Structures are given as structure tokens and as C-alpha cells.
Amino acid sequence: MTSADRSSDLSRAGRLRLAVAQLNPVLGDVTGNLELARRARAEAAGQGADLVLFSELFLSGYPPEDLVLKPAFVAACREALDTLAGETADGGPGVLVGLPWREGDKLHNAVALLDAGRVVGVRFKVDLPNYGEFDEKRVFQPGPLPGPLGFRGLRLGVPVCEDSWNDEVCECLAETGAEILLVPNGSPFHAGKPEVRLQVMVQRVVETDLPLVYCNQVGGQDELVFDGASFALQADRSLAFQMGEFCEEIAVSDWRRDGETWICESGPRVALPDTDSARWQACVLGFRDYVEKNRFPGVVLGLSGGIDSAVVAAMAVDALGAERVHCVMLPYRYTSDESLADAQGCVDALGLRYDIVSIAPAVEGFTECLGPLFAGTHAGVTEENLQSRARGTILMAISNKFGAMVATTGNKSEMSVGYATLYGDMNGGFNPIKDLYKTQVYRLAAWRNANRPEALKGPDGIVIPENIITKVPTAELRENQTDQDSLPEYDVLDDILECLVENEMSVGEIEARGHDRELIHRIEHLLYIAEYKRRQSAPGVKITRKNFGRDRRYPITNRFRDRS
Missing domain, CATH: 3.60.110.10 (Carbon-nitrogen hydrolase)
Known part of the structure; x- marks a missing residue:
């Protein structure tokens, strides 16, 4: 022809x-x-x-x-x-x-x-x-x-x-x-x-x-x-x-x-997944391809017993298989028995490689080293951040030694207001939940426990222990600490943040939704002053209409505050 x-x-x-x-x-x-x-x-x-x-x-x-x-x-x-x-x-x-x-x-x-x-x-x-x-x-x-x-x-x-x-x-x-x-x-x-x-x-x-x-x-x-x-x-x-x-x-x-x-x-004629399924699968696909296309042998992450690291661990297993995921518990004197038990429960559910490395020698070494310089001051956030930075250094050392990429675990709520430590829990190569607000992280954890799309490599059933989902969130950097010591309830915080970040709403418009004006001012201020941290954060999967990075490009040096 x-x-x-x-x-x-x-x-x-x-x-x-x-x-x-x-x-x-x-x-x-x-x-x-x-x-x-x-x-x-x-x-x-x-x-x-x-x-x-x-x-x-x-x-x-x-x-x-x-x-x-x-x-x-x-x-x-x-x-x-x-x-x-x-x-x-x-x-x-x-x-x-x-x-x-x-x-x-x-x-x-x-x-x-x-x-x-x-x-x-x-x-x-x-x-x-x-x-x-x-x-x-x-x-x-x-x-x-x-x-x-x-x-x-x-x-x-x-x-x-x-x-x-x-x-x-x-x-x-x-x-x-x-x-x-x-x-x-x-x-x-x-x-x-x-x-x-x-x-x-x-x-x-x-x-x-x-x-x-x-x-x-x-x-x-x-x-x-x-x-x-x-x-x-x-x-x-x-x-x-x-x-x-x-x-x-x-x-x-x-x-x-x-x-x-x-x-x-x-x-x-294929039925498309619902919103929760789509969000989870997007995070898993983005995570998997970042690891695979950049030719990392696997990932390592700190498993704290909290919701964020548990969700990232589950996503890692769904993306790569348990054999390519290494979780490390990094306890200190403020780490509770409950957190240790919850981390172990997560490891058992997912079938992960798991190690426990105490950060006490590193933190105490830093404290001793800085002792003369810090003499006469009160312990506070600086000392708390030393714990996070010790954890970050240990995870990066494991990555350097064995080649696995460090996965970071901070959510969009924390990244918005700077509730994260540079060169500490922000260390790493990729963050699959970077564009998920804390309330969405909780919702997806519950969803994954009840669902497993066919393409995922993780197991069926409960992969995130129920206590991790229901307990009060805490960074465990001091005695009896909870996230709400520093932040409003997450449903309030996330609604204000979505108004400010995704929708660029004015303070007056957000106040009309029933939020306290002074609180809105405070969250807006925290959002702006954390821009320098976000510029140094690991990339992560875009889930919302406006993620930090490609979509939202605010200046670091910025004195504007909406006080109309």
C-alpha cells in the first residue's frame, strides 16, 4: 500500500x-x-x-x-x-x-x-x-x-x-x-x-x-x-x-x-476516586516518583509516635514497599511511654525496619558545649530546638551512610506558622504531606485505615494505630507540652490559614466567618515571618490550589500587615 x-x-x-x-x-x-x-x-x-x-x-x-x-x-x-x-x-x-x-x-x-x-x-x-x-x-x-x-x-x-x-x-x-x-x-x-x-x-x-x-x-x-x-x-x-x-x-x-x-x-469508563482517595494517591505517587526518578534506594524518617510521621510512614510503604522504608525513633527525656508504644504499633502494622537511637548524648553534648555561652540565661525554645536539631543531624547521618533519602514530616499548618525547626525536623529531601493541613492529615489517616486502593503496596486494615489519631498532638520538647500551648485548635487555625493562603481574604472577611480579629492578626503575622523558613524547606507534593513554593511566592522581607 x-x-x-x-x-x-x-x-x-x-x-x-x-x-x-x-x-x-x-x-x-x-x-x-x-x-x-x-x-x-x-x-x-x-x-x-x-x-x-x-x-x-x-x-x-x-x-x-x-x-x-x-x-x-x-x-x-x-x-x-x-x-x-x-x-x-x-x-x-x-x-x-x-x-x-x-x-x-x-x-x-x-x-x-x-x-x-x-x-x-x-x-x-x-x-x-x-x-x-x-x-x-x-x-x-x-x-x-x-x-x-x-x-x-x-x-x-x-x-x-x-x-x-x-x-x-x-x-x-x-x-x-x-x-x-x-x-x-x-x-x-x-x-x-x-x-x-x-x-x-x-x-x-x-x-x-x-x-x-x-x-x-x-x-x-x-x-x-x-x-x-x-x-x-x-x-x-x-x-x-x-x-x-x-x-x-x-x-x-x-x-x-x-x-x-x-x-x-x-x-x-472508569470511576474516578473520591477526594480523600485522590489526595492520598497523589501524595503516594508524588513521593514514589521523587524517590524513583532521583534513584534513591529508599527512605529513612523519624517516627515519633505522632500523626504526621505515622502518615508519612504509611505513605512511604504504599509508595515503595516496607522493605525500602527505615523508621527511627529518636527519644529523649520528654518522650512518653505512650509515644514509644504508638510508634511500635505503627511499625508492627506496616512491617517496617525500626531502630531506636537515643538523642540524649547529642543534646547533652550540645548543652555542655554551649553552657559557658548560655550562662545566666533561662532554658527555653533554644534548648527545645537543640532536640529537634539533634534528631535532624542523626537522620542525615543515616542517610549519608546508607544512601536512603530523609523524608520530612511537617504539615502545611505547621509550615504556615513556622511551627518547625530549621536544620531539625525540616531536614530532608522530600515531604509528601507538605501541602496537607493538619486537619486533612487526620482525615486521611482515618481514611487509609478503612481503605486501600489496589495500586498501593502497603497492607490492608489498620496501618495507623487509633490512639495516634485520637490523642492530643504534642512535639514532646518539654514536660506536658501540647501543640495548643502555642497554636489555636487546628480546625480554627486551618480555616484561617486557608482563608489567608488559598483565598487571599482580608482580615475583615475572615472575621466575618466568626474568627477572633486579634487571633487572625497573630496568624497572619506568623505566616509572613515564617517565609524564610519555607524557602529552605524540602519540596513536597502539591495538593491544594495554592501550595508554598511554585504557587505562592511571597517576599521574605515584608512589613505589610492587614490592619484594615
Whole structure:
């Protein structure tokens, strides 16, 4: 069969078999991503697919940030594309795949159509996002408004990710003859994001009267988690198919042309997880990929007998398996028998390697060393922080000796108000609960005890002892200490923080919710003065709409306080 015959097949038959490749590329691993694309194409060919749709910037990985400013990297991506294009001469499926593309003096976020052994068309992303976690205008230049790509007699509209979140590009494609919209995406997760995506894509279908296929990346990349959850919509706005969330898969769907409209006749219909399940799985996936993609043999963490470290231990086991998780109890004179028992209960439930290392010699050594300098002063927070820093030093020493990454365990409530010790409990490489408020940590602990999604590596049943969930939280840095000695109740604190961080509400608006004005002022002040700590904290999974780091970029030096 000649290429001319091949190009007219789909047009004559009025049928299309489309494979959506929801996969987990590794940023910068161009060779590995090419091999992943090859395997996906081979699998799709085995199922008789005509075309394989990959996610945004698949060959490079997404988001590549300043890596695309390196000419050698862009050249490697183009070389991989040309190799893949050559392989389509076998008469198998065509390929829609993304990569950074240099055109003259401009660098574009591009998607290329490969068929019949060559690159048959390229489209450049028009609408470059520059908000929240995105800063594509820093490295890419926008392309012109596109027309459809011709593929075997079909006219494919290919808006790239953000191009489909606004109306201009999709309407242009419809007006210039596109028959179906195929959307490669790199859309990061936050709680509730799948529903947001669906509603936005429904708007594009309403405006264009075209069916739409939304292919999203899956996997962790530093702080971002891409959840997949790819889907398609019929031209009448009904759901055509729905792929799974937080999993790699290749879904094949059959499409039939009825008059001028393409109709999806088959495809998967997977139920998406509820909010708690999605949050837990996002934390686990982000944690797993950070460890795996950075090639750590495992993780080590301090297990205190409290809720945060217990949840991180459970997530670590779910992500990596118990054999790659090492927990260390680091007791001191203020560590209670209850905490020791709870830590042991957690270890027993999860099947962990567990060691107990007393920090007393280290703390007493520091105290003796500083004794002459501190003479005549009263013991206080400084001495409490020595305990935390001794623990941090010991965990880092274990990491240095055996190679496992230290996992940190501070939640968003603590990180917001600075209830954490630099070079102590903040030490480490990654924090899976960094973007979870304390109340959410408690909620997810209870949820995990009652649920275990299939992909997780941890055991069924109770993995976090009930006493850890119900007891009063404490840092145990002095006698009879509780978190509420320094902080309001967590349900109050978390509501105020969500108003300040996620919603940027004024003090007056927060007070109208029933909170004390003086308390709001105090929490706002703590939030601002802890910015220098957060700048030095480990990366962690983005769960909320606005995490610390990529989304919320406040100055450290800042005298503003809302006193209106």
C-alpha cells in the first residue's frame, strides 16, 4: 500500500481507532521517553490503532523549565522525534507527540504529527500559561493561531493544553475545518481538578460542536503530580470515555463518522476516586516518583509516635514497599511511654525496619558545649530546638551512610506558622504531606485505615494505630507540652490559614466567618515571618490550589500587615 492509499483510508471508511497514551515520562530522559513511546505505539498497533496521542512535551518530559534553554537538550529531543518519525514508515499507527521545537530564533512548545516515515505537520502552543505553577513565557514563544493537521484524510484540531482552556484557539480550529479536537496536556493535580477540567472542556465542545479527546500526563515531577484521568467528550457534550486517575494506561477507542460528526462508539469508563482517595494517591505517587526518578534506594524518617510521621510512614510503604522504608525513633527525656508504644504499633502494622537511637548524648553534648555561652540565661525554645536539631543531624547521618533519602514530616499548618525547626525536623529531601493541613492529615489517616486502593503496596486494615489519631498532638520538647500551648485548635487555625493562603481574604472577611480579629492578626503575622523558613524547606507534593513554593511566592522581607 502506498502512502497515498494510506492517507485516504480513514476518510473513505469513516472510522478511526484512536489510542490515548496516558504515561509517565521522566523529565530529561529523552532516550527513555522515546523507548516508552515506541512501546506504546507497538501496543497500540497490536490493537489495530490508526493514531496514538501522547501528552504534552512527552519526549522531553513536562514541565522542562530552564532545561529547554540548553541547545543540546532541544537537539536531543528533535533527534528522538526524527527517529520515531522514521519508524512510522512501517504502515502502523501515526503519532501525535510533543517536544520543544526550535524554529529560527524562537523556541516553541510543539506537537508533531508523524506518519509514513516522516514529520507530516507541527503545531505550536499559542496560549502560554504564566500563573501559579506555570511560567512558560519564561522559556517559550507563542505560536500563531493554528489550522487543523491533515492525517489520512482527517482534519485534526490539536490545541496544546492551555490552548483548550480558553476559546480562541479551539474556535479558530473549528472555523478552519477541524473535525475532532485532540488535546495533549500536562495538567497538574489539585483536589477537585478533574471536575474543573471536565467543565472547561465541555465549554469548548459547546463552542465548537466538535468532539474532544483530552490526554493528560501521569506521574510526579518534583512538587507537581500529574494525575492522568484522560477522557473524551462527544460532540453532544456527553462523556465518551474516562480513563483512570494516577495510573499509566493506553486506552483504545473506536470512532465513527455520522454525517459531519465523529461519534465515539467504545472506550473505557472508569470511576474516578473520591477526594480523600485522590489526595492520598497523589501524595503516594508524588513521593514514589521523587524517590524513583532521583534513584534513591529508599527512605529513612523519624517516627515519633505522632500523626504526621505515622502518615508519612504509611505513605512511604504504599509508595515503595516496607522493605525500602527505615523508621527511627529518636527519644529523649520528654518522650512518653505512650509515644514509644504508638510508634511500635505503627511499625508492627506496616512491617517496617525500626531502630531506636537515643538523642540524649547529642543534646547533652550540645548543652555542655554551649553552657559557658548560655550562662545566666533561662532554658527555653533554644534548648527545645537543640532536640529537634539533634534528631535532624542523626537522620542525615543515616542517610549519608546508607544512601536512603530523609523524608520530612511537617504539615502545611505547621509550615504556615513556622511551627518547625530549621536544620531539625525540616531536614530532608522530600515531604509528601507538605501541602496537607493538619486537619486533612487526620482525615486521611482515618481514611487509609478503612481503605486501600489496589495500586498501593502497603497492607490492608489498620496501618495507623487509633490512639495516634485520637490523642492530643504534642512535639514532646518539654514536660506536658501540647501543640495548643502555642497554636489555636487546628480546625480554627486551618480555616484561617486557608482563608489567608488559598483565598487571599482580608482580615475583615475572615472575621466575618466568626474568627477572633486579634487571633487572625497573630496568624497572619506568623505566616509572613515564617517565609524564610519555607524557602529552605524540602519540596513536597502539591495538593491544594495554592501550595508554598511554585504557587505562592511571597517576599521574605515584608512589613505589610492587614490592619484594615
